[in-house]
Amino acid sequence: xxxxxxxxxxxxxxxxxxxxxxQDLVASRAVPPPQLPKNKKLTPFExxxxxxxxxxxxxxxxxxxxxxxxxKLPLRRDALAKRKKELPKQIQWCLATRVKNExxxxxxxxxxxxxxxxxxxxxLHAVVDEDPKVDRLMNLGAELFADGxxxxxxxxxxxxxxxxxxxxxxxxTHVMLGIVFHVLAEPEMAKDHFRMAVExxxxxxxxxxxxxxxxxxxxxxxxxxxxxxxxxxxx
Ligand code: HEC
Numbered sequence: 580x581x582x583x584x585x586x587x588x589x590x591x592x593x594x595x596x597x598x599x600x601x602q603d604l605v606a607s608r609a610v611p612p613p614q615l616p617k618n619k620k621l622t623p624f625e626x627x628x629x630x631x632x633x634x635x636x637x638x639x640x641x642x643x644x645x646x647x648x649x650x651k652l653p654l655r656r657d658a659l660a661k662r663k664k665e666l667p668k669q670i671q672w673c674l675a676t677r678v679k680n681e682x683x684x685x686x687x688x689x690x691x692x693x694x695x696x697x698x699x700x701x702x703l704h705a706v707v708d709e710d711p712k713v714d715r716l717m718n719l720g721a722e723l724f725a726d727g728x729x730x731x732x733x734x735x736x737x738x739x740x741x742x743x744x745x746x747x748x749x750x751x752t753h754v755m756l757g758i759v760f761h762v763l764a765e766p767e768m769a770k771d772h773f774r775m776a777v778e779x780x781x782x783x784x785x786x787x788x789x790x791x792x793x794x795x796x797x798x799x800x801x802x803x804x805x806x807x808x809x810x811x812x813x814x
Contacts, residue, residue, distance in 0.1 A: 623688065623692040623696075624692070624695050624696055624699055625692075626688060626689060626692030627691075627692030627694070627696025627697070628696050629692075630643070630683070630696075631644040631648075631693065631696055631697075632644070642677060643678065644673065644678065647677065654697070656702060659697070659701050659703060660703060660706045663703060663706055666697070666703075667690075667694065670690075670693060670694070670697075671684070671685065671690075704745065704747035710742065710744075713739050713742045713743060716736075716738050716739035716742075717735070717743075717748070717752065720732045720735030720736035720739060720755070721736075721755070723735065724736075724755060724759065729762050732755070732759055733759045736752055736755055736759070737756065739752060740752050740753075740756070746779050750776045750779040750783050751783075753773070753775045753776035753779065754776045754783065754785060754798070756772040757769045757772035757773040757797075758794055760772060761794045762794070766797065769794075769797060770797065770801050773797065773798050773802070774801050774805060777801065777802045777806075778805065781809070783802075785798050
């Protein structure tokens, strides 16, 4: 059941979820370092990638991440996944002692960017890091969802939601709840959940082959509105 749960979520197509997506991104890392774009609001991923590859951006005479981790000390997904909880500490250590930049601290956009870059490239969003109890609630919810017991699914997913830690799981659970509410003919609740899913993870998608066209259309109408609203803000 566990496998099924995460594989159906992977089917929803968030970036870097399926092992395959992660692999592609890893393979494409050998591209030349990115250029600093002018007058453009960077996404956390883009900011993280810049810091990872260029020392000009970090503005110190230390090395950039790629100098070590794209040559002698390659990062490996399985090792990173096992130590997911310790990664912020490890990256802080690299920043302070290797890159020699102590200003990039957890909580800054730069630090969040580096985390987002590593999480996306190595598919770490999909690594389950939840409390086993919460994980059980999620699995029960997903099981009932698959059986078509939407009231039951709603009960478990709503209980799991406030206890979830990772943005990845929060976004996916909002999508499932949105679908549940849509099926239960509560479109306003469905829209609220879709909105929260997209706000938590703007890259989130639903697999059009798994759900009804009406549900998929509702999801994308909400997503388009939010994405359009965000572009408006940055002007
Ligand atoms: C001068 C070389 C150097 C630079 C520059 C450097 N690191 Fe590291 N990094 C290391 C070493 C050495 C380790 C420890 C390897 C180990 O524990 O196996 C490490 C470990 C890590 C790990 C944990 C790897 C694992 O498998 O557990 C991560 C993640 C990491 N670095 C990210 C970064 C990031 C992000 C940057 C840039 C902000 C960076 N590093 C810059 C040398 C470097």
